[in-house]
Amino acid sequence: MNDIQKPDFDQSFQDKLQQLLEWRRDVRHFKTDALPDGLLDHLLDLTCLSPSVGNSQPWRFVSVDDPERRAAIRSNFETANTDALQGYDGEKAQLYAKLKLSGMDRAPVQMAVFCHEETSQGHGLGHKTMPEMLRYSSVLAVHTLWLAARAHGVGLGWVSIIDPEKAAATLEVPEDWRLVAYLCIGYPEEEQVTPELVQLGWQDRQDDCRKVLRR
Numbered sequence: 001m002n003d004i005q006k007p008d009f010d011q012s013f014q015d016k017l018q019q020l021l022e023w024r025r026d027v028r029h030f031k032t033d034a035l036p037d038g039l040l041d042h043l044l045d046l047t048c049l050s051p052s053v054g055n056s057q058p059w060r061f062v063s064v065d066d067p068e069r070r071a072a073i074r075s076n077f078e079t080a081n082t083d084a085l086q087g088y089d090g091e092k093a094q095l096y097a098k099l100k101l102s103g104m105d106r107a108p109v110q111m112a113v114f115c116h117e118e119t120s121q122g123h124g125l126g127h128k129t130m131p132e133m134l135r136y137s138s139v140l141a142v143h144t145l146w147l148a149a150r151a152h153g154v155g156l157g158w159v160s161i162i163d164p165e166k167a168a169a170t171l172e173v174p175e176d177w178r179l180v181a182y183l184c185i186g187y188p189e190e191e192q193v194t195p196e197l198v199q200l201g202w203q204d205r206q207d208d209c210r211k212v213l214r215r
Helices: 011-023 039-047 067-085 090-098 133-151 164-171
Strands: 059-063 109-116 155-159 177-186
Touching: 011 133, 039 133, 059 133, 067 090, 067 109, 067 164, 109 133, 109 164, 133 155, 133 177, 164 177
Parallel strands: none
Antiparallel strands: 059 109, 109 177, 155 177
16 A cells, blocks of 8 residues: 655645746846855755656756856857847847846856756657657756745746857767756845846737647
């Protein structure tokens, strides 16, 4: 007989979960305060509870601590950001130029998340027809880390304006690892329930995300 007690996710818990989802923000403005000892390890332990195709757990974490490597990654971002600006014109270009799109200047923790695309773990289950499922699994890990961090009052910012191949070279990771996310982690300077891009007029929330196409 299974003696494991099923948890009671009551209304109070459900309300808290909704608040957690609402208050999860993509943070760019960080305090420089270090995280308490052991907290990052705890967050990564929670992250490893994420679902993954075939139980492959393909995510790989790289803590970027070396100042020279951090500087190289930040230079990578600045180059990519300048290139991205060229894709806009008029008012949108002016607004883009004002956006703060990275917290690399202050975030005490910087971590790259890679997907090990040749992992033997999981024995190939579930991703022969859709090999991208490995990367999707790694993205789920990032989301789990995001929520776990928020629940502990820690902010996370996902920097996607970056050359992934150059970043991999900077961090000297195995050739079959592919960059999924470069993360800035730390305590936020201020708490906001409204996404910064909404506040600054870049993009409002859309109702289309709730639409369901029925067949």
